[in-house]
Amino acid sequence: MNAEQITNAIKCLDKTSRQDLSKRIRSDANAWNGINGMGTMPEDLPKGKFQGLVKCDEKLLSGVQVVARQGGDIANQTVTDSKGFYSLDLNSGKYDIVFVNSGYYDTLVAGQTVITENLLTLNGEMTKIR
Numbered sequence: 001m002n003a004e005q006i007t008n009a010i011k012c013l014d015k016t017s018r019q020d021l022s023k024r025i026r027s028d029a030n031a032w033n034g035i036n037g038m039g040t041m042p043e044d045l046p047k048g049k050f051q052g053l054v055k056c057d058e059k060l061l062s063g064v065q066v067v068a069r070q071g072g073d074i075a076n077q078t079v080t081d082s083k084g085f086y087s088l089d090l091n092s093g094k095y096d097i098v099f100v101n102s103g104y105y106d107t108l109v110a111g112q113t114v115i116t117e118n119l120l121t122l123n124g125e126m127t128k129i130r
Contacts, residue, residue, distance in 0.1 A: 048114035051087040054099055054124040060084030061126060065100040092116045099124040
């Protein structure tokens with residue numbers, strides 16, 4: 001979405017929604033600084049990366065949803081490819097990684113730390129629901 005599209009979308013909001021948006025922007029230092037040209041937005045910062053394979057009983061699993069959560073919010077998500085591989089780009093910070101697939105128990109790997117411009121391998125092991 002470009003700046004003109006964002007401006008037009010904001011103009012379509014009612015007064016209460018515009019006020020709520022303003023509060024959210026003012027409470028987010030990165031957004032506030034980015035809007036005012038005083039820094040970079042988080043998406044402009046160098047990323048770190050989680051990548052790995054997801055399997056069950058040594059069998060690689062395709063179509064597994066891999067979700068990175070930070071503070072309860074979804075920071076990024078992806079799905080494993082046909083070879084069970086996934087890759088997630090994330091800002092520096094601590095994340096809980098959840099592997100979700102139908103027919104399997106969800107697998108949580110809590111408290112994983114991403115460091116900018118580092119690559120971390122995190123393989124997921126899932127358990128089939130019997």
